[in-house]
Amino acid sequence: MTAPSSAPAPGRGGRWIRQWDPEDETFWQQTGERIAKRNLLFSVLSEHIGFSVWTMWSVLVLFMGPEYGLTPADKFLLTSMVTLVGAVVRVPYTFAVAVFGGRNWTVISAGLLLIPTISAFVVMEPGTSFSTFLLVGLLAGVGGGNFASSMTNINAFFPLRKKGWALGLNAGGGNIGVPVIQLVALAIIGASGGPRVLLGIYIPLILLAAAMAAVKMDNLENVRNDTGAAKDAARDGHTWIMSFLYIGTFGSFIGYSFAFGQVLTNQFGRTPLQAAYVTFIGPLLGSLIRPIGGRLADRYGGARITLYNYVAMAVATSVLIAASMRESLALFTVAFVVLFVLTGLGNGSTFKMIPGIFQAKAQAKGLTGEAAASYGRRLSGASMGLIGAVGALGGVGINLAFRQSFLSYGSGTGAFVAFLAYYAVCFAVTWAVYLRRTAARGEAGTAAEETPQLTYAEV
Structure with a gap:
């Protein structure tokens, strides 16, 4: 087995690997696994900083007391718009990997994080207009795009049997950027520091992430900018079904990450310091368990784990509604x-489903071996950006729902009722699309021998 060539491709700068076949077990054991894990490590670092920058306004609003002149509705609107930009830029970020190369784009996207961080450092003081805060907050949305490019890049490095773990670890390591910036903010608030101290800490970290990506990561020559793949993914119904399900998992994660502290301060009268003591715990645990969700999906099937997870999410939301009505902090x-x-957990299981779904479709078309793997990589890579973008829009919906609930009822109870209904629909869709038909075919016996059939229960 020939080791991958890392020489620059003709006419293209940077570290380019021309031959990459992770499904080949010999190649994977001899050279592929080591290179893939190295790229995964530094992809996680950059994505981690990106998540911190994207969600920094969930922390900055806690510093913004009455002297800033912002109402609770203003703050929910601000965080909603930051989430919105982070969702939208995920689409071009997905295809940037194929245009520039995974390593090259990681360097560029990490460097872009300096713009919102330095801008926030400049304007963060009482007397700044809400429109200025809103404009600078929108810039922070670029941090949300790092997730899409990172996931698309890492998806190409790992074989199908390892994707649940690898994508879960990549995303989980990035997601941890949310509680980390909240923990740093807690320390700064406790030390009577200001928001500029927080921003000043992240500027050198951004430079570090860009430098490490430049030195340690690689580009894959066989990852091409395929507009046909994007069109095929957009036309495939599973892309939009998985987008709907991902709204329920990742949309909830990022939306709650932005809103948790504000709900505690506005509904339960917690001070910023008191809120900061607990707001990091949820995002931290949610980030750490994401790889476990991917691992469970690798073993038992993403559809099954996702289904049961929505049941548990509905139960937890029902408890939240009761606690909100009883005002039990x-x-x-x-x-x-x-x-x-x-x-x-659901983030890990849903994202594992994506490559499995398109691999199953390849097999249903009669493809085998590298042809099936190539088909699956092509469409799953293209669909991930769309699914990630739509899923992140769920965070916008959550913050807008909280904003309206507080305007109408003075609490978040109304929003939680809406979220409960959404999780119930997600449960029904997961069962109907990815599990019911499989069970029905099992009961039907051997009626499907003549044409290849799709089986999604194991994806």
Whole structure:
């Protein structure tokens, strides 16, 4: 087996690997696994910083007391718009990997994080207009795009049997950027520091992430910018079904990450310091468990894990509604943390489903071996950006739902009722599309010998 060539491709700068076949067991054991894991490590670092920058306004609003002149509705609107930009930029970020190369784009996207961080450092003071805060907050959305490019890049490095673990670890390591920036903020608030201290800490970390990506990562020559794949993915119904399900998992994770502290301060009268003591726990546990969700999906099937996870999310949300109506802070906090954990578990299982679905479709077309793997990589890589973008829009919906609930009822109870209904629909869709038909075919016996059949229960 020939080792991958890392020489620059003709006419293209940087570290380019021309031959990459992770499905070949000999290649994977001899050279592929070591290179893939190295790229995964530094992809996680960059994505981690990106998540911190994207969600930094969930922390900055806690610093913004009455002297800033912002209402709770203003703050929910601000965080909603930051989430929106982070969702939208995921689409071009997905295809940037094929245009520039995974390593090259990681360097560029990490460097872009300096723009929102330095801008926030400049304007973060009382007297700044809400429109200025909103404009600078929108810039932070570029941090949300790092997830899409990172997942697309890492998806190409690993074989199908390892994708659940690898994608879960990549995304989980990135997601941890949310609780980390909240923990740093807690330390700064406790030390009576200001928001500029927080921003000043992240500027050198951004430079470090860009430098390490430049030195340690690689580009894959066989990852091409395939507009046909994007069109095929957009036309495939499973892309949009999985987008709908991902709204329920990742949309919940990122939306709650932005909103948790604000709900505690506005509904339960917690001070910013008191809120900061608990807001990091949910995102932290939700991030740590994401790889476990991927691992469970590798073993038992992503559809099954996702189905059961939505049941648990509905139960946790029901407890939240009861705690909100009874104004029980302790029960509310515990239930919210549990819900965070479940969103992380579901994030891992839903994203594992994506390559499995397209691999199953390849087999149904009669493809085998490298042809099936290539088909699966092509469409799953293209669909991940779309699914990630639509899923992140769920975070926008959550913050807008909280904003409306507080305007209408003075609490978040109305929003939680809406979320409960959404999880119930996600459960029904998962069962109907990915499990019911499989069970029905099993009962039907051997009626499907003549044409290849799709089986999604194991994806």
